[in-house]
Amino acid sequence: MDLEQFNSLNNEQAFEALKSxxxxxxxxxxxxxxxxxxxVDELYQTAALQAQTWQWxxxxxxxxxxxxIGEKKAATTLSEREQQFSQKEQAQLGADQDIQQALYQGNLAYEHKFGHIFLIRAAGRSGTEMLAEINRRLENSVELEQFEVKQQLSEIALIRLKQEIQ
Known part of the structure; x- marks a missing residue:
């Protein structure tokens, strides 16, 4: 949708658009x-500034x-739009079974250490790059990892916002 359409949505419709x-x-x-x-630049700047205030x-x-990363479903049901975003973002992952298995093992180790899923902006990254990142981030402290997760989630949200509202 364009900015004019977004500005004219009622609050409930705008909420649904942004929730994706x-x-x-x-x-x-x-x-x-x-x-x-x-x-749209004002919208994107506002969204980026607001993302800096997120609490853990x-x-x-x-x-x-x-x-x-590497899975098609989240723990909860995603909307159709969220599924489209996720599929597009993970398109670079590829079908390499060794990478898939290594990511699966990395996810398990990561979740065991940090207690939540490994989150990375997958858009524009290959499976090999994501695997290198999961291995690097497994060395992080909890505090550093929370900072990195916040950065990655912010990047994902802003990419999706730019795809949603142009």
């Missing part, structure tokens, strides 16, 4: 409240809405 970008209510509500936007509790809840 990221399941963080404070982010969605803040963007809705700041409408109308004069330009909000991020943790949002992680439940994401499938593991």
């Amino acid at each position: 970008c990221v399941h963080i209510q404070s982010w969605i509500q803040s963007i809705i409240q700041q409408r109308p936007f004069g330009s 509790s909000e991020i943790s809840e949002a992680l439940a809405q994401h499938p593991r």
Whole structure:
């Protein structure tokens, strides 16, 4: 949809459109409240600034809405739009069974260490690159990893927002 259409949505419709970008209510509500936007750049800047305020509790809840890298389904049911986003983002993963297995093992080790799924902006990354990242991030402290997850989730949300509203 274009910016004019987004600005004219009622709050419930705008909420649904933004929820497919990221399941963080404070982010969605803040963007809705700041409408109308004069330009898409203003919308994107507002969204990026709001993402900097996310708390770990909000991020943790949002992680439940994401499938593991290499998996097609999240722990909860995704909307059709979220499924489309996820499939497109993971398209570079490829069908290499060795990479798939290594990612599966990396996901298990990651979840055991950090207690949540491994989240990475998959768009534009190959399976090999994502595998290298999971292995690198397994060395992180909890605090550093939470910072990296926040950055990755923000990148994902903004990419999706740019695809949703142009």
